[in-house]
Amino acid sequence: MSVHREDKKITVNSILEMKVAGEKISMLTAYDYTMATLLDAAGVDMILVGDSAANVMAGYDTTLPITLNEMIYHATAVVRAAKRAMVVVDLPFGSYQGNPFEALTSSIRILKESGAHAVKIEGGVEIRESIERIVNAGIPVIGHLGLTPQSVHAFGGYGLRAKSVHEAHKLTSDAQVLQDAGCFAIVLEKIPAKLAGEVTDKLRIPTIGIGAGGQCDGQVLVGQDMLGMNKGFRPKFLRQYLNLAEQIEGAVQQYVKDVKSGGFPSQEEQY
Numbered sequence: 001m002s003v004h005r006e007d008k009k010i011t012v013n014s015i016l017e018m019k020v021a022g023e024k025i026s027m028l029t030a031y032d033y034t035m036a037t038l039l040d041a042a043g044v045d046m047i048l049v050g051d052s053a054a055n056v057m058a059g060y061d062t063t064l065p066i067t068l069n070e071m072i073y074h075a076t077a078v079v080r081a082a083k084r085a086m087v088v089v090d091l092p093f094g095s096y097q098g099n100p101f102e103a104l105t106s107s108i109r110i111l112k113e114s115g116a117h118a119v120k121i122e123g124g125v126e127i128r129e130s131i132e133r134i135v136n137a138g139i140p141v142i143g144h145l146g147l148t149p150q151s152v153h154a155f156g157g158y159g160l161r162a163k164s165v166h167e168a169h170k171l172t173s174d175a176q177v178l179q180d181a182g183c184f185a186i187v188l189e190k191i192p193a194k195l196a197g198e199v200t201d202k203l204r205i206p207t208i209g210i211g212a213g214g215q216c217d218g219q220v221l222v223g224q225d226m227l228g229m230n231k232g233f234r235p236k237f238l239r240q241y242l243n244l245a246e247q248i249e250g251a252v253q254q255y256v257k258d259v260k261s262g263g264f265p266s267q268e269e270q271y
Contacts, residue, residue: 008084009083009084009086010045010046010084010085010086011086011117012086012117012118012140012184014045014086015045015046015086015184015185015206016184016205016206018045018206018218019204019205019206019217024217024218024219025045025046025185025206025208025217025218025219026043026044026046026218026219027044027045027046027047027048027088027208027218027219027220028044028047028048028220028221028222028223028226029047029048029049029050029052029056029220029221029223029224030047030048030049030078030081030223031049031050031053031056031057031074031077031078032057032074032077032078033077033078033080033081034081035223036077036078036080036081036082036085037081039085039223040081040082040083040084040085043084044085045085045086045218046085046086046087046088046208046218046220047078047082047085047086047087047088048089048090048220049071049074049075049078049087049088049089049090049116050063050090050120050222051063051066051071051090051092051093051149051150052090052149052222053066053071053074054066054092056222056224056230057074062149062152062153063092063149063150063152064093064094064150064152066092066093067092067094067095068091068092068094068095068106068109068110070092071089071090071091071092071095071110072089072109072110072113072114075087075089075110075114075115075116076113076114076115078114078116079115086117086118087114087115087116087117087118088116088117088118088119088120088142089110089114089116089118089119089120090119090120090121091103091106091107091110091119091120091121091122092150093150096121096127096130097127099130100129100130100132100133101133103121103127103130103131103133103134104130104134104137107119107134107137107139107141108139111139117140118139118140118141118142118184119134119139119140119142120141120142120143120144120187121134121141121142121143121144122143122148122149122150122151123143123144123145123148124143124145124170124171124173124174124175124177124178125173125174125177128177128178128181131143131178131181131182132181132182135181135182135183136182140184141182141183141184142183142184142185142186142187142208143178143183143185143186143187144186144187144189145171145174145178145186145187145188145189145191146161146162146187146188146189146190146191146212147159147160147161147189147190147191147211149189158190159190160190160191160192160211161189161190161191162191162192162195163192168191168192168195171191171195171199172195172198172199172202175188175199175202175203175207176202176203179203179204183205184205184206185205185206185207185208185217185218186199186203186205186206186207186208187207187208187209187210187220188207188208188209188210188212188216189209189210189211189212190210190211190212190237191211191212192213193212193213193214193215196209196212196213196215196216197213197215197216200215200216200217201215206218208220210237211235211236211237212237221238221239225238225240226238226239226240226241227241227242227244228240228241228242228243228244228245228246229244229245229248230245231245
């Protein structure tokens with residue numbers, strides 16, 4: 001049973017109440033008005049304007065190239081569409097690592113210029129001061145631990161994180177640090193499900209998993225991946241609910257055939 005009315009805007013308090021009530025939190029990514037409109041109407045709780053826009057929308061191999069200005073552009077479109085869902089925006093690489101003041105300035109720009117409701121930031125104890133500064137300015141923050149894609153070169157790839165005892169201990173400690181610093185939720189990406197469950201049980205704030213098992217308080221996927229629009233990406237954790245790539249290709253092929261044969265437009269489709 002939902003603890004939140006379907007016609008009421010999702011807020012930080014809503015997310016925290018879901019954790020207490022044991023209601024799972026749904027999150028998907030979107031980067032444009034059309035997709036965000038559909039996700040919002042379908043009842044998703046949170047829309048993440050992820051820096052994965054660098055991959056999904058621009059075709060880059062990593063999330064590193066996308067800029068703060070580009071993130072604000074995508075976020076502005078999503079915010080226009082979201083009537084109920086909470087909109088969270090990634091702080092992109094290079095917009096917060098310099099110092100806490102830079103992190104705060106970037107977060108202020110995102111909320112002020114896009115109208116988004118919260119920001120998400122990657123990292124643990126090393127960014128504690130930045131999180132505290134952002135939160136103290138009245139900006140809600142979601143943390144992100146485990147596989148943090150902005151650190152792909154340091155990790156040497158996108159493999160499973162926190163497999164070793166040392167790394168698992170650090171992740172558990174970092175999660176507590178993020179909670180104490182004021183984060184209202186934490187994304188756990190591509191870590192063992194058992195560890196994710198242990199962290200979830202220890203925290204009073206929700207965890208949102210991606211490749212982190214079913215014990216997390218919520219789940220997030222990239223919208224285009226979940227809808228099967230990316231034929232080349234099939235990790236173990238991804239459940240495809242549609243095969244839009246095949247359906248879109250088929251529709252376009254039929255359109256091309258109809259145009260070339262003169263079958264489109266028909267008499268009924270003309271003025």
